Amino acid sequence: MSAIAGIAKSHQSKTVKEMLSSIKYRGDEGSDIYFDDQVTEMISWTKFQEEDGRLMTEDRVVRDYATESHYAMAYPLASSFFLKRDPIGVAPLYYGRTQEGDLCFASEVKALLPLTHMIHELPPGSFYDGGEVHSYFSLEEKEPLQDPPEILAVQLKGLLISALKQSIKGNEVGSWLSGGLDSSALAALARPLVSTLHTFSVGYADSEDVKASRQVAEWLNTNHHEKIVACEDLIAVLPKVIYHLESFDALLVRSTLMNYLVAGMASEFVGDVLSGEGGDELFGGYDYLKSLQLHDLPKELIDITRRLHNTALQRVDRSASAHGLVAHVCFLNRAVVDFAMRIPPQYKIHDGVEKWILRLAVKGLLPENILRRKKAKFWNGSGVNDDLARYANSTISDHDFERGRRLPNGWLLNSKEEFLYYRIFQEQFGQFENLAWMGRTKGAPVQ
Numbered sequence: 001m002s003a004i005a006g007i008a009k010s011h012q013s014k015t016v017k018e019m020l021s022s023i024k025y026r027g028d029e030g031s032d033i034y035f036d037d038q039v040t041e042m043i044s045w046t047k048f049q050e051e052d053g054r055l056m057t058e059d060r061v062v063r064d065y066a067t068e069s070h071y072a073m074a075y076p077l078a079s080s081f082f083l084k085r086d087p088i089g090v091a092p093l094y095y096g097r098t099q100e101g102d103l104c105f106a107s108e109v110k111a112l113l114p115l116t117h118m119i120h121e122l123p124p125g126s127f128y129d130g131g132e133v134h135s136y137f138s139l140e141e142k143e144p145l146q147d148p149p150e151i152l153a154v155q156l157k158g159l160l161i162s163a164l165k166q167s168i169k170g171n172e173v174g175s176w177l178s179g180g181l182d183s184s185a186l187a188a189l190a191r192p193l194v195s196t197l198h199t200f201s202v203g204y205a206d207s208e209d210v211k212a213s214r215q216v217a218e219w220l221n222t223n224h225h226e227k228i229v230a231c232e233d234l235i236a237v238l239p240k241v242i243y244h245l246e247s248f249d250a251l252l253v254r255s256t257l258m259n260y261l262v263a264g265m266a267s268e269f270v271g272d273v274l275s276g277e278g279g280d281e282l283f284g285g286y287d288y289l290k291s292l293q294l295h296d297l298p299k300e301l302i303d304i305t306r307r308l309h310n311t312a313l314q315r316v317d318r319s320a321s322a323h324g325l326v327a328h329v330c331f332l333n334r335a336v337v338d339f340a341m342r343i344p345p346q347y348k349i350h351d352g353v354e355k356w357i358l359r360l361a362v363k364g365l366l367p368e369n370i371l372r373r374k375k376a377k378f379w380n381g382s383g384v385n386d387d388l389a390r391y392a393n394s395t396i397s398d399h400d401f402e403r404g405r406r407l408p409n410g411w412l413l414n415s416k417e418e419f420l421y422y423r424i425f426q427e428q429f430g431q432f433e434n435l436a437w438m439g440r441t442k443g444a445p446v447q
Contacts, residue, residue, distance in 0.1 A: 002027040003321075004062040004072065005106040006041030007098070007115070008080045008130075016042045019104075019111040025244075026064075026107060026321040034060050038079045046271060046324050064091045064107050066326055067166055069334040072122070074105055080130030081105060087137040088278075088332045089124030089309025092317055094437060096120060103130065108318075109246045109437065113429065121437040124309045139302045139337075144344040152343055153360040156336075157189070160361070163333035164190050167274070171195040174270035175222075176262055176327075179212025181355060181362075181373060182276030182285070186330055188365040190274060191220045198269050202227040202262040204384070212370060219367055227265050229258075231387040237261065239424055244322040245315065248425040250418035251441040252311055254388055259319040267323035277316050278331035281305040282340040283355040284348035285375045288443075297345040303442075308332075310439030392417040401447075409435050415447035 003026035005019040013033055020031070020042055031044040043062040065071035070090035074083050080103050085093045095105040096116035106112050109119050122128055125137030145152060167173075168190065175187045177199040191197050199222040201213035210226060217224035234257045241260045242253060266273050280286055281304045284297060292300060313329070320327035330336070343357055350356035359371050396416040405413040408431060413419045 002043055002045040002064045003107045003111075004041070004043045004064045004074060004093075005111050006039060006062065006074055006081060006104065008039050008103040009100075010037045010040065011035050012040040013042075015115075016040050018114070019106055020044050022111045023106070023108045023321075025324060027324065034062075034076075036076070039076045039081065041074060041076065041081070046326065064093070066090060066328055067333070070329070070332070072107065077130050082127065082129060083122055084127040085122045085124055087125040087139075087334060088305070088313070088337065090313055090317070090329055090332060092309075092314065093122040094119055095122060095128065110243075110429065117430075117432060118434055119432075119437045121310060124306070139306055139341065141298050141302065142338075142341045145342045149347045149350075149357060149360060152347060153357055153363075156339060156343070156357060157361040159333070159336045159339055160186070160330060161189055161193075163330040163336055164193060164274070164328075166333065167272070167328035167330055168193055169272065172198070172270065174198040174200060174266045174273040176259070176266065176273055176275050177201050177213040177216060177222075177224075178209045178276070179214075179216055179370065179373070180209070180276070180375065181358065181370070182279030182331065183274075184212075184216045184276075184366050184370050185279070185358060185362045186274045186276055187216065187220055187222065188362055191222070197222045198266070199224045200226070200262050200266045200269075200273070202229060202258050202265065204228070204230065212373065215367060216370055219370075223269075225265055225269065227261055229261060231384070231391065233261075234258075234384065234388065235391060238421070239428070240322075242421060242424045243428050244318045246318070246425075246429070247310075247314065247438055248413075248418060248421040249311070249438070249440045249444070250415055250421060251444050252315060252439075253421045254384065254417070255312075256315045256319060257388075258384070259315055260322060263319040263323045263325055263327075267325050271324070272326045272328060273320065275316050275320075275327045275329050276331065277312055277329045278305070278308065278337075279355065279358065280375060281308060282331060282337065283343075283358045284345070285355050287354070287375060290349055290352060290354065294345045294349070297349065298341075301348075302341075305337075307439065307442055310437070311441055314439065389415065389417045392420040396420055407435070408433050411435065411440075412446075414444050418444075 027045040033042040061075040063073040072091040072093035098115045199217045203210040347357040
């Protein structure tokens with residue numbers, strides 16, 4: 001990814017450079033700055049984006065993007081800015097106003113904190129005209145397609161390949177690989193498109209993800225890299241993860257730990273990686289979805305897809321950007337999303353099998369046991385299970401938890417694990433009266 005920042009005030013080069021300096025890991029290979037009598041804006045980028053003129057164009061657009069359909073952008077508008085974010089919210093964008101009332105924006109919250117604590121997240125599929133936020137896109141239920149599933153599977157496969165081609169530059173790319181269906185499917189579809197495919201996995205030594213990813217890597221003949229960790233390694237990296245993630249949501253932090261570590265390993269070999277994020281939300285990958293009536297499934301999938309922008313997609317963005325990587329979430333390519341919204345629900349969960357249509361689309365490209373592998377929560381598949389919850393329970397007293405679990409904005413911390421993460425978050429960023437910009441996992445268990 002790249003990083004963008006700006007303030008609606010003239011000749012503020014020093015201020016905006018300091019804003020970008022706080023998130024320089026998102027792209028420190030090159031930068032460009034613009035200012036006039038009304039505004040100042042700046043962008044920096046990774047070495048893998050150096051030659052891309054779309055980062056800052058002649059009309060002074062600054063743009064953080066992974067692909068044409070995944071972006072956040074800003075350009076001067078009179079004495080303010082026009083801000084816009086992609087339909088699903090893959091690229092992050094936050095804004096606020098200084099005490100003097102000047103509009104400011106940045107790719108991450110920490111870049112705005114020296115100027116304001118009244119932070120707002122620009123919602124996905126919306127733009128800000130300097131005065132109000134307007135929606136230009138919203139996921140909605142669509143009329144289901146009537147084609148037989150075999151035809152739909154072929155079409156889905158073609159759209160995914162097209163999305164991969166839009167993302168892959170050159171003959172080498174990386175892929176985060178858990179050995180689950182989504183990441184394995186993307187790796188299998190990408191393999192014929194490049195001469196060298198690097199795959200990366202992380203987990204406990206005896207974890208199912210590590211074993212499955214080895215099998216997929218061997219099947220696809222990739223350059224496979226793995227990192228074996230233990231609970232102590234995760235505890236040690238917690239402060240860094242929470243600093244980059246800008247969240248204390250327990251399940252989000254827990255899943256980000258492994259993602260952060262695998263991104264660090266990948267950055268030693270490639271500049272771009274493929275991520276399977278979005279497959280579960282589009283095609284019905286979560287076990288609880290099987291308990292719904294089929295006619296209720298489309299609405300629920302839309303709801304959880306709408307929530308991705310400040311939960312799972314924030315994890316992907318921050319894990320990659322912390323190490324200067326560009327992460328491509330090809331399942332959330334606009335054409336793939338539009339098509340997925342029209343796949344009948346009975347082909348998403350079919351005879352009790354989740355993501356049935358996706359399994360059909362990549363049948364023959366992966367080992368049968370990988371095609372049949374059921375969804376495992378990221379921390380369970382990698383072997384973490386409840387280790388972090390047990391660690392938090394051993395370090396946070398009942399008294400401290402009950403006394404401190406209600407936050408100034410009224411939120412209630414769900415567990416001692418979340419309380420532990422909040423302590424670290426508060427040490428790094430201070431206390432917030434407003435946390436509306438921070439997402440929380442739907443249905444997180446309450447202690």
